[in-house]
Amino acid sequence: MSVPFHMSRTSISRHVMATCQVIWDVLHPLELPTPTAEQWRMIAKRFGDLWDYPFAIGALDGKHIALQNPANSGSMYYNYKGYPSVVLMALSDADSCFILVDCGQYGRISDAGVYNISCISTLLEEKQLDIPTATFLL
Incomplete structure (x- = not known):
């Protein structure tokens, strides 16, 4: 270009x-708006109905997205599989639709490490997601 x-x-x-x-x-x-308390309830109900996980509000996983190693980055982007990548971490609902996403962490970082520094972890820990308490289904 x-x-x-x-x-x-x-x-x-x-x-x-x-x-x-x-x-x-x-x-x-x-x-990709942040769900409301009522939407979290609907997500949990759908997990219970579809997958028999009644109190689940999402499925969290990371995916390595391959890329060309940036200049002067050393081994920062190289993952355990041996190729350079960035990590896409996403929380999805029972129908596999994204609820929250975080992308761009170095490929060398594990899923747990990515989660610990992700916006998803920050939002959960600071209680900014309006997730209802566990008693909402009882």
Whole structure:
């Protein structure tokens, strides 16, 4: 992209990152809003009905997304499988639809390590998700 636009790779990289941030800021509230207390209840009910996990509010997992190793990054992006990656961690509902996502941690970090530094963990620990107490189904 740098040749047709007569810009350096660094400038292109900054513009791409800024554009991605704007896209996230605009689309995140529309396409991936944080569930309300009632929506959490519906998610838990669906887990109970579909999978027989009555108090589950989501399934959490990480996925390594392969990439070309960035210059001067050393082994930061190399995962245990031996290729460079970033980790996409997501919480999904009983129908496998994303509820919360966190992406961009180094591939060398384990799922538990990614969770500990993710926005998902922060939101849960600071009780910002409006999750009802366990007695809501009783």
